[in-house]
Amino acid sequence: MPILHNNPQLNKNGELQHLLTIEGLPKSIINHILDTASSFAGISDREVKKVPLMRGKSVFNLFFENSTRTRTTFEIAAKRLSADVINLNIQASSTTKGESLLDTIDNLAAMHADMFVVRHAQSGAPYLIARHLNESGQKDIHVVNAGDGRHAHPTQGLLDMYTIRHYKQDFTNLRVAIVGDILHSRVARSDIHALTTLGVPEVRAIGPQTLLPSGLEHMGVRVFNNMDEGLKDVDVIIMLRLQNERMSGALLPSAQEYFKSYGLTPERLALAHPDAIVMHPGPMNRGVEIDSAVADGRQAVILPQVTFGIAVRMAVMSILAGTHG
């Protein structure tokens, strides 16, 4: 994993300088983020949902790939911290004028940016930016990876951990199943790293062979191609979104076929532990990877995930803003 080499996300005191991936993130930092998120969870219920922790700070949402949903969660989190938010949709912008990515970053940094929330179709783009900022001595500017290619989506992984901790308290006695297109999922990668770090004894990956990456066993993951077997007695089920572009591709016969084999129905859910929770990063394809009866059922915690996601992003941003390189 060349990306891991010289990971710039921790400073030399071991503090979080950027949030790029959960891979290699110490348990203590994950727990610090979750604890901080806990302290923010109540704010959103208050009459005035704002705290002044980032007042006067400038947060740039740099979305090189369109994702209104993710951008919105970061925008809300930043505004509830009282930051100024600038949304930049970079396709339509200076890169069309032939400016390089790092020239764009240097320019925005020169405007005294405090934080870049970066979404990019290419794996590693947020690393490139973080490393460049560190190397050019701009260590008070922080990068949050909001999803890079197939690689990582660390705030989604963290909010998943927050959700599991909220409902299950203890990680060390859980069976967690991740179901679906693990091969193309940055969420799955982030979750597997987090679950392992937090001491989950049994992580399962369930999906058709064509959608499972090789090497999962080396990450300590048990692989199941049969969903009924994989769900047996699990405490947590993390469903993945089946990307539209896969459904008609060579990897899968059809959405209907997929649902028959890997759709989460009430019958299948009954195979899991009776208190099992059902998670999904959204947006859901109802009737493809998940049945509406499950999506809207009593075991689903899909909407709480969204709510916790705001608190987790507030936590990440405020921790970074308080860290000095």
Place this chain on the structure above:
Amino acid sequence: MPILHNNPQLNKNGELQHLLTIEGLPKSIINHILDTASSFAGISDREVKKVPLMRGKSVFNLFFENSTRTRTTFEIAAKRLSADVINLNIQASSTTKGESLLDTIDNLAAMHADMFVVRHAQSGAPYLIARHLNESGQKDIHVVNAGDGRHAHPTQGLLDMYTIRHYKQDFTNLRVAIVGDILHSRVARSDIHALTTLGVPEVRAIGPQTLLPSGLEHMGVRVFNNMDEGLKDVDVIIMLRLQNERMSGALLPSAQEYFKSYGLTPERLALAHPDAIVMHPGPMNRGVEIDSAVADGRQAVILPQVTFGIAVRMAVMSILAGTHG
């Protein structure tokens, strides 16, 4: 009118819970909105044009149909109330990922949204959202209809009433003419309901037969196909915008022909009461439905309508934000 059945805009105490339509809205609530708007009208002239009434509240502008002008008025109104505003242009967003409208709403609600300002090409979409929020127990989230299909545009109707009250004080001795494409106009529908509720004794609809809906007489409206006759002695003239797509269609011969028969010229305006005011929801087609000499003349109150529109939207938003379901 099936939409009226079980209208979710009033809570069980008869307070405004959502603003969806003027149809069926009690006179007392309309007056309360207009009075509240009055109290805001001065704020925009002050050095600091803000009040903290919605500080920390999150207002989502959900525009499923592009309308920069309307979106801007709501954005300004919300910011002058100190709310945080998130603009979502939903065409380019998650619905393209196949997520259903209500899943999108549930997601945004889970981010602790306080208000949705909804513009949608389909009549009834804001009702669907409001009903869903009520039924799922999310009664502290409020919906404002910013225009749905041909059905309603209640804040435009309210600002029209504010304008008439400002210039004419008393509604109960007025003749009001609405001129143009009433068939396709949500503004006309909203205005007719409001005028009737506020006790205007004579509402007239003027236009070619092809652009007048059937059943106007049952709403107590006098219908005129001849503009000169229709304008005689009226106190208020509400011109409607002729949509570009109508001009070359089967419904109308041409823009020039239309202007000849229904364009508001100084000569025609002279048929109305000498103190008659001329209104238009904008944007105007000068030389199509209105002559520039009238649009810029002393009887036009088209720009004051815009100014009052901000105060009216501030009133609606602040009243809703203070209502608990």
Place this chain on the structure above:
Amino acid sequence: MPILHNNPQLNKNGELQHLLTIEGLPKSIINHILDTASSFAGISDREVKKVPLMRGKSVFNLFFENSTRTRTTFEIAAKRLSADVINLNIQASSTTKGESLLDTIDNLAAMHADMFVVRHAQSGAPYLIARHLNESGQKDIHVVNAGDGRHAHPTQGLLDMYTIRHYKQDFTNLRVAIVGDILHSRVARSDIHALTTLGVPEVRAIGPQTLLPSGLEHMGVRVFNNMDEGLKDVDVIIMLRLQNERMSGALLPSAQEYFKSYGLTPERLALAHPDAIVMHPGPMNRGVEIDSAVADGRQAVILPQVTFGIAVRMAVMSILAGTHG
């Protein structure tokens, strides 16, 4: 220069009412802007990068031509002054509904706008708006030209002057060279006017004959077609961006040819004064008009220009907001 006639940017007390062009702007006003910018320069380094000078003011970014970079600098400047900012991308908006430019302006003015930052592909558009506001008695609404056609880009010119003053202190003993496509550059026009007004004794224009406008000599500029000669002993080098659309046109053989004759390399830079600074308005075409070794070298002040640009825009906006017509 018909545009200069009856220039509406100064009010009858000679105060800045709008910022439209540096042409004809008195030296005292330029210096006042630079001094005010100086006082803001420190704010961006503070923990809370905001001052409440424009709290409650509404600034509209009216971009009739896309320019994310310029829009971002104004958005940041306005937010650091605590203004509310509304971004309007007007292509996609009401002009598509056939509304005229001045109707759009009147509408936004009626929403109690305080400032319009205008970018337009047509030279003179910001004048049209400013004159209209003055003539219609809306003298408390101010216009900032953020680039109009080939004509002017005054805040860029001012930040260039700020940069030169920062590094060179005194204007009256400088040789300044402007290099490249001066014919199509609003930046070059603004810079030449500013340099002349501030007393720079020698301004040089360097470029191929096809990219130099006629009449430069009448503006007191020395013209060079040979870059080596033109750079000799200069204290300041202002490189211009070569627009992509020129590179393959009839005006120029190719980007490679251009670089050979007019690209700023370390060898060429050595011909200038040893303390010469290198400026560029961005975004740069590395390897076309400037070599990366120079762009990233010790004499480049290209990123400080960006930083100073925020302070200069804060200065312009706050001065205008304090001026009453």
